Amino acid sequence: MELLSLLSYGSEGWGDEILASIGVTISLALATLPFGLLLGFLLALGINSRESSLQISAKIFTTIFRGLPELLTLFIVYYGAQILGNFLFQTVFGTTIEINSFVAGMVALGFVFSAYASEVFLSAFKGISQGQYEGSAALGLSRFQTMRLVIIPQLIKLALPGLSNLWLILLKETSLVSVIGLADVVRITGVAARVEKEPFLFFSLACLIYLALTFLSSAGLEKIEKNARRGEVRS
Amino acid sequence: MSEAYVAQEMIAARPRPNEVRKADWTFARLLGSLSILFWIAAGIGLIVFLITSYDQSQIDKYAPRYFDGFLTTMKLVALSVSIGAVLSLPIAFGRMSSNKIVRNLSFGYIYFFRGTPLLAQLFLFYYGFGSFRHFWQDLNLWWFFRDAWSIALLSFSLNTAAYQAEILRGAIMNVPKGQHEGAASLGLPPMVTFFKIILPQALIVALRPYGNEIILMIKGSAVVSIVTIFDLMGHTRRAFSQTLDYQTYLYAAIFYLLVVEIMRRLWDLLEHRLTRHLRR
Amino acid sequence: MHFMKKLALTAATALMVSGAAQAADKLRIGTEGAYPPFNTLTKDGTLVGFDIDIANALCAEMKVECEFVVQDWDGMIPALMANKFDAVIASMSITEERLKKIDFSEKYYNTPPALAVPKDSDMKDASAASLKGKLVGAQSSTTHSEYAEKKLEGIELKLYPTPDEFKLDIEAGRLDAVIEDVTVLGEWLKSDKGSCCKMLTLLTPDPVINGKGAGVAVRKGETELANKFSAAIKALRANGKYKEINNKYFDFDVYGGE
Numbered sequence: 001m002e003l004l005s006l007l008s009y010g011s012e013g014w015g016d017e018i019l020a021s022i023g024v025t026i027s028l029a030l031a032t033l034p035f036g037l038l039l040g041f042l043l044a045l046g047i048n049s050r051e052s053s054l055q056i057s058a059k060i061f062t063t064i065f066r067g068l069p070e071l072l073t074l075f076i077v078y079y080g081a082q083i084l085g086n087f088l089f090q091t092v093f094g095t096t097i098e099i100n101s102f103v104a105g106m107v108a109l110g111f112v113f114s115a116y117a118s119e120v121f122l123s124a125f126k127g128i129s130q131g132q133y134e135g136s137a138a139l140g141l142s143r144f145q146t147m148r149l150v151i152i153p154q155l156i157k158l159a160l161p162g163l164s165n166l167w168l169i170l171l172k173e174t175s176l177v178s179v180i181g182l183a184d185v186v187r188i189t190g191v192a193a194r195v196e197k198e199p200f201l202f203f204s205l206a207c208l209i210y211l212a213l214t215f216l217s218s219a220g221l222e223k224i225e226k227n228a229r230r231g232e233v234r235s
Numbered sequence: 236m237s238e239a240y241v242a243q244e245m246i247a248a249r250p251r252p253n254e255v256r257k258a259d260w261t262f263a264r265l266l267g268s269l270s271i272l273f274w275i276a277a278g279i280g281l282i283v284f285l286i287t288s289y290d291q292s293q294i295d296k297y298a299p300r301y302f303d304g305f306l307t308t309m310k311l312v313a314l315s316v317s318i319g320a321v322l323s324l325p326i327a328f329g330r331m332s333s334n335k336i337v338r339n340l341s342f343g344y345i346y347f348f349r350g351t352p353l354l355a356q357l358f359l360f361y362y363g364f365g366s367f368r369h370f371w372q373d374l375n376l377w378w379f380f381r382d383a384w385s386i387a388l389l390s391f392s393l394n395t396a397a398y399q400a401e402i403l404r405g406a407i408m409n410v411p412k413g414q415h416e417g418a419a420s421l422g423l424p425p426m427v428t429f430f431k432i433i434l435p436q437a438l439i440v441a442l443r444p445y446g447n448e449i450i451l452m453i454k455g456s457a458v459v460s461i462v463t464i465f466d467l468m469g470h471t472r473r474a475f476s477q478t479l480d481y482q483t484y485l486y487a488a489i490f491y492l493l494v495v496e497i498m499r500r501l502w503d504l505l506e507h508r509l510t511r512h513l514r515r
Numbered sequence: 516m517h518f519m520k521k522l523a524l525t526a527a528t529a530l531m532v533s534g535a536a537q538a539a540d541k542l543r544i545g546t547e548g549a550y551p552p553f554n555t556l557t558k559d560g561t562l563v564g565f566d567i568d569i570a571n572a573l574c575a576e577m578k579v580e581c582e583f584v585v586q587d588w589d590g591m592i593p594a595l596m597a598n599k600f601d602a603v604i605a606s607m608s609i610t611e612e613r614l615k616k617i618d619f620s621e622k623y624y625n626t627p628p629a630l631a632v633p634k635d636s637d638m639k640d641a642s643a644a645s646l647k648g649k650l651v652g653a654q655s656s657t658t659h660s661e662y663a664e665k666k667l668e669g670i671e672l673k674l675y676p677t678p679d680e681f682k683l684d685i686e687a688g689r690l691d692a693v694i695e696d697v698t699v700l701g702e703w704l705k706s707d708k709g710s711c712c713k714m715l716t717l718l719t720p721d722p723v724i725n726g727k728g729a730g731v732a733v734r735k736g737e738t739e740l741a742n743k744f745s746a747a748i749k750a751l752r753a754n755g756k757y758k759e760i761n762n763k764y765f766d767f768d769v770y771g772g773e
Contacts, residue, residue: 027366051267067450067492080481186355211347463652
């Protein structure tokens with residue numbers, strides 16, 4: 001009973017703080033996603049491009065962000081972006097800017113996400129036959145129209161399983177942001193564990209929260225995937 | 236005989252179409268050149284920064300520590316990946332077992348370790364299990380759970396075992412059924428069938444995901460620095476806290492990138508060698 | 516998609532707002548919030564402690580409005596240099612090493628480091644013989660961790676992000692000793708959570724490592740602000756306000772010798 005009261009709502013227990021921290025974890029992951037997806041898609045286009053300079057640039061990017069530990073990337077962005085941001089803002093606007101841990105986490109995790117997402121998109125591109133492009137060209141569609149109307153709808157379907165996997169990884173990697181001070185699930189449960197001297201209780205709770213999040217995500221993703229495949233003949 | 240299908244007149248050859256001239260500066264080329272310029276500038280900037288802030292006394296002090304941290308990281312990864320590989324065998328089998336309880340247990344194990352962050356697992360094992368001192372003392376296991384290094388090794392091994400079990404399971408399922416049937420028709424015992432026929436073929440398929448898993452472990456191992464272990468990341472953070480110099484992180488980044496790239500290339504070579512019988 | 520857009524927007528505006536917040540004429544004070552009895556966060560998120568009371572009194576004395584920014588200890592000096600706040604009042608010792616990067620006011624207190632050990636420890640003192648091979652915990656980026664590295668010979672040093680973690684570990688029996696400020700250790704040993712352990716010995720501060728006591732840290736070159744703080748500290752000492760705050764937390768004068 002005593003343990004349960006630690007998890008209650010209000011000033012006695014940690015329930016409300018932990019609930020808020022779940023919100024932080026989810027919003028960080030959700031805020032990273034569109035940014036990472038877009039950048040990943042552009043990187044895939046770059047690697048697929050006939051322009052060799054674009055290919056090389058995109059490959060340098062993915063090599064760097066797939067090779068660095070996420071924790072290190074986070075530190076480099078957190079401190080580096082601050083130094084760089086201050087320098088730029090000082091010279092341009094004469095003021096400074098604060099890169100908070102949320103933004104730093106979003107940028108760092110987004111870079112890593114996009115580096116991996118570009119691979120997923122690349123293999124999805126390979127799954128689209130050349131005939132699709134030729135057919136679009138025959139219909140007189142512009143390159144942009146081809147991409148928007150013909151390629152992307154098929155691409156999404158092909159890339160979804162890989163992207164779902166990356167989403168689950170992203171959700172777990174948000175935990176690293178606790179180290180640079182963002183009040184996410186791991187950080188808040190860690191504070192509670194130290195204050196209440198109940199590390200086992202609170203860290204198990206943290207694990208359970210992540211399990212619930214991954215469970216819900218995979219259930220949702222399965223639905224989306226099913227929806228994306230609804231045009232296919234059932235075998 | 237209808238003649239409508241036959242051309243009555245010779246169609247004169249037409250001149251070849253005008254060559255489509257591409258603009259010298261397409262958008263893609265512009266973007267590509269700009270981004271290359273950016274990388275070149277970033278590379279030069281990095282080198283200039285590292286040279287201008289070069290300090291022999293700092294290098295003398297921290298280079299051995301970085302190297303020591305690097306060895307710690309490699310030792311941790313090598314040990315936990317090997318232990319994980321051994322552990323992954325029974326887990327993968329459990330997952331494919333016909334016994335419902337065994338199947339669900341291994342599924343639960345895999346789901347837990349793949350569904351939670353490594354950092355949370357490490358905290359749970361280090362601080363969580365560490366709080367049951369008397370229990371471990373009764374079991375005479377306190378020497379193990381007292382030590383940060385052994386806890387880190389334990390949690391990393393259990394974590395990678397879950398991922399490796401899934402890799403192994405996928406690879407074993409990939410081996411065609413005919414291989415089992417063929418082995419059975421030769422009267423081979425199940426153990427021989429598995430180790431001599433199924434596993435070698437499965438490992439070829441699993442080679443690439445195994446390589447990726449090792450790289451993920453090298454990167455993921457950086458979190459042990461948070462539970463007092465001085466791996467490469469731990470020494471880096473300590474050096475940063477003592478010098479407040481940003482280059483400490485840049486050196487670590489170069490170090491990690493080199494290790495991961497070398498690892499990737501070596502693995503490619505290994506794969507090339509091991510699959511040479513499959514190439515034409 | 517709308518939800519995601521909103522999120523991206525909030526993230527973007529958060530960046531803008533914090534950029535704009537600089538214009539306000541408040542003095543932003545960085546503190547850690549994990550260092551009882553000097554600065555700590557209560558469960559509902561308010562900062563309390565000696566540092567906090569002193570900071571509020573200093574701001575009142577200087578007639579400026581202050582707001583606190585909580586920052587992990589590891590990143591305290593980088594955050595100050597990156598302009599996330601204007602001053603640090605978080606029991607930061609004035610050391611030679613730190614003076615290379617930032618400036619300080621005069622000290623506002625000075626207490627020595629000490630070693631605490633489990634009650635059943637076989638350690639007698641801080642001699643090299645008794646320290647040999649012992650696991651000693653300290654908070655990283657602190658003078659205490661530097662002291663342990665340079666002065667305590669033969670130990671194996673373990674670094675933790677906050678004192679809370681090494682307290683947890685010595686309570687669990689993982690560490691043979693911890694090194695920390697004597698008042699911080701004293702506060703912890705008095706509580707029932709510190710019942711595992713006892714004070715072993717005070718350590719003789721090393722002037723180079725431990726410096727001249729804790730001061731208010733400001734960015735390099737902001738001498739005017741540092742001087743203002745020094746004057747305010749002097750005023751608090753003179754008008755009895757310091758003694759009032761001191762007595763709320765301690766039964767001796769933490770200011771140390773003049």
